[in-house]
Amino acid sequence: MEIIANVYDFNITKEDFDCAKVIFTECQCEENISNKKAIDYLIDRFLLLREAENHGIVVTDEEWNDELFEAAQRFESREQYLEYLDNHNVSRVRYEEFLKETSQINKFLDTFSDFVKDKVTHDVSTFADKHTELFSCCPQAHVFNILLQDATDDNFKKLMQIRKQINTLEDFKLMADKHSECPAGVKCGDMGFVNADTFIKELDDVIFSLPLNEVSLPIKSKFGYHLILVTERSDKSKLTDIEKKDFMLNCLIDNKYELYLHSYVDILRKEAEEKGKITIF
Numbered sequence: 001m002e003i004i005a006n007v008y009d010f011n012i013t014k015e016d017f018d019c020a021k022v023i024f025t026e027c028q029c030e031e032n033i034s035n036k037k038a039i040d041y042l043i044d045r046f047l048l049l050r051e052a053e054n055h056g057i058v059v060t061d062e063e064w065n066d067e068l069f070e071a072a073q074r075f076e077s078r079e080q081y082l083e084y085l086d087n088h089n090v091s092r093v094r095y096e097e098f099l100k101e102t103s104q105i106n107k108f109l110d111t112f113s114d115f116v117k118d119k120v121t122h123d124v125s126t127f128a129d130k131h132t133e134l135f136s137c138c139p140q141a142h143v144f145n146i147l148l149q150d151a152t153d154d155n156f157k158k159l160m161q162i163r164k165q166i167n168t169l170e171d172f173k174l175m176a177d178k179h180s181e182c183p184a185g186v187k188c189g190d191m192g193f194v195n196a197d198t199f200i201k202e203l204d205d206v207i208f209s210l211p212l213n214e215v216s217l218p219i220k221s222k223f224g225y226h227l228i229l230v231t232e233r234s235d236k237s238k239l240t241d242i243e244k245k246d247f248m249l250n251c252l253i254d255n256k257y258e259l260y261l262h263s264y265v266d267i268l269r270k271e272a273e274e275k276g277k278i279t280i281f
Contacts, residue, residue, distance in 0.1 A: 005039060006157060020045075088206060144229040162175050
């Protein structure tokens, strides 16, 4: 098996590279994923997998079976599933191992999320006590986002096809996990509670007018094309002081999580590079 990179004791193979493209884009969009992006994704992935293993995170047989069952639901038959993998030069064994590794990483990230929440709650709560007026009249919405970078006709069509596959919030999260090209994709496209006037006007107008739990049509912005889903919306001026504080706390913790996670991965990568534990062939 051709090895294209090493991360500590992990060998990144050509098959891993093909798996990454399957996970990124699902069917016939490989030309839209640069080799550098796929390799960077794999390096970060194996750094997180190493951390999960070092922290004793394991995936139970039941959890893995659930993951495999969910993956199988995308196909009408086992033959179609195997043909799909064959068309992407990925073996069934490696693809299913890849899914198991993803579950292991996600379990670690859940633990990491709890750690971040505990770590920042005190500081954020103190800030919230002092600045509740910042959110006193500010509407908020709980937003989920799928972004395809570059506002091309192909990306518009792809989002329309993705939209057809979304019937529930879980469907949206699954599609975001597979397709979204924004940092929020780490959290399945969940952007948490956002304030009015936080985003550019094209998105802000949709976020605060779109019916709840309805997937938007593709929205064009300077970043590319978006699908937006809003599950909750609140007028802060109607909330009690305690409710305002809680909303503000959750909002800031969500933002802190993203910052901590990206910083954490950056630190892992820098340490590995300094130790000569990352090699790209």
